[in-house]
Amino acid sequence: xxxxxxxxxxxxxxxxxRLRSKTKILDDKMLGAAPDDLPIWGFDGSSTNQAPGDNxxxxxxxxxxxxxxxxxxxxxxxxxxxxxxxxxxxxTNTRAACAEISEKYADMEPWFGIEQEYTFFKDGHPLGFxxxxxxxPQGFYYCGVGADEVFGRDVVEAHLEACIEAGIKVSGINAExxxxxxxFQVGPGGPDEISDHLWVARWLLYRIAEEFGVTATVDPKPxxxxxxxxxxxxxxxxxxxxxxYDPIIAACEALGAKAEExxxxxxxxxxxxxxxxxxxxxxxxxxxxxxxxxxxxRIPWQVEVDKKGYIEDRRPNANMDPYVVTKMITDTVCSAxx
Numbered sequence: 001x002x003x004x005x006x007x008x009x010x011x012x013x014x015x016x017x018r019l020r021s022k023t024k025i026l027d028d029k030m031l032g033a034a035p036d037d038l039p040i041w042g043f044d045g046s047s048t049n050q051a052p053g054d055n056x057x058x059x060x061x062x063x064x065x066x067x068x069x070x071x072x073x074x075x076x077x078x079x080x081x082x083x084x085x086x087x088x089x090x091x092t093n094t095r096a097a098c099a100e101i102s103e104k105y106a107d108m109e110p111w112f113g114i115e116q117e118y119t120f121f122k123d124g125h126p127l128g129f130x131x132x133x134x135x136x137p138q139g140f141y142y143c144g145v146g147a148d149e150v151f152g153r154d155v156v157e158a159h160l161e162a163c164i165e166a167g168i169k170v171s172g173i174n175a176e177x178x179x180x181x182x183x184f185q186v187g188p189g190g191p192d193e194i195s196d197h198l199w200v201a202r203w204l205l206y207r208i209a210e211e212f213g214v215t216a217t218v219d220p221k222p223x224x225x226x227x228x229x230x231x232x233x234x235x236x237x238x239x240x241x242x243x244x245y246d247p248i249i250a251a252c253e254a255l256g257a258k259a260e261e262x263x264x265x266x267x268x269x270x271x272x273x274x275x276x277x278x279x280x281x282x283x284x285x286x287x288x289x290x291x292x293x294x295x296x297x298r299i300p301w302q303v304e305v306d307k308k309g310y311i312e313d314r315r316p317n318a319n320m321d322p323y324v325v326t327k328m329i330t331d332t333v334c335s336a337x338x
Contacts, residue, residue: 001028003074007041007060008203009082012049012092015268016218016319019203020048024078031074035062038078050082050092058090059083064196069165070207077166077203079196095192098327102191105334109239111310112194112326113171113187117230117318118205119222120152120180122214126223127151128179135179138228142177151180155212160184162204169197177228177278187235191326198322220317221272229273229280230318236329237310240337245307247337252288252297252311254336255329259286259296262332265324267317274315281314 008021024041045051045058060080068075082090089096102110120127128151129135144150156173163170163184172185184205186197202218209216221229240247255262263270263283274283281287281296288297288311290304296315303309316325 005076005078007078007080009060009080035065038062057085066166069162079200094321094323098323099192101327101331108334110330111188111237113235114198115183115185115233117176117183118216118218120214126180138177141179143174150175155209156182159205159208163201168201191330195322195326218318220269220319228278232316232318232320234313234316234325235310243308251333254333256286258332266315267320270317
């Protein structure tokens with residue numbers, strides 16, 4: 001008997017990397033195997049923007065395994081990192097650095113919860129937009145109900161169920177401010193762990209949307225004009241932040257000291273989304289405040305009341321690389337506190 005393993009990896013497309021995957025047949029002796037025990041596998045890097053044609057071999061190394069909710073049975077999804085043939089991290093491998101920082105500051109217990117916004121498209125326009133025109137202005141779509149306010153719920157429900165069956169740390173879903181725009185949340189979890197979960201959840205979103213004849217995009221500004229962009233708000237805490245308020249303020253100050261460096265790494269096209277409108281702070285300015293969705297960093301009101309908790313970095317784009325973002329936030333905050 002055999003079972004199927006879908007090997008998933010991140011390619012080298014710029015400025016925003018894409019997901020790739022292919023199927024490997026495993027025999028039953030590999031059932032229940034840990035990632036380190038699964039076989040490595042090769043691929044043609046010249047077809048994924050990761051190698052030249054005359055030296056095209058790249059290596060997939062499994063880092064996380066999930067039950068496959070689409071194929072079912074004993075089939076699995078395998079998140080992989082990309083290596084060079086000498087088994088060192090490929091230049092496009094952002095996970096390796098994330099895992100290193102995660103291990104370095106493990107004693108500080110960094111936790112993340114990530115809010116992934118995305119937009120459905122069909123026939124070249126956002127789902128819910130009439131062909132050749134625009135729907136009613138924003139106002140009723142966020143967390144709405146009814147066929148005149150919500151578009152794509154069948155895809156969203158199928159995706160949520162698939163994430164649950166796969167063991168993804170999914171923690172919620174909601175319709176967003178623009179028609180055809182949705183959000184799912186993953187967390188809490190450590191930097192590399194939650195990033196693995198987010199990448200696999202994205203893969204499941206794209207794969208399930210295929211079944212419904214729609215596409216899902218993480219474009220940070222899918223429709224120009226007076227429409228909300230799409231972000232990937234990143235909630236963060238350390239053990240000290242979960243126990244006291246002074247570390248909350250210190251984390252905000254540390255992020256402010258490296259604001260420009262962070263914004264540059266928070267996803268291509270960030271200047272189109274972080275304009276100061278549509279619940280964003282300008283990308284050229286840094287701010288933080290309690291309950292302020294127009295700030296770079298929001299401190300939830302309950303955190304101020306409890307004098308402990310977490311912060312929300314509202315700057316990352318929907319198309320951000322979670323390995324990069326979680327690594328940077330962890331390094332910036334934890335290095336300042338150590």
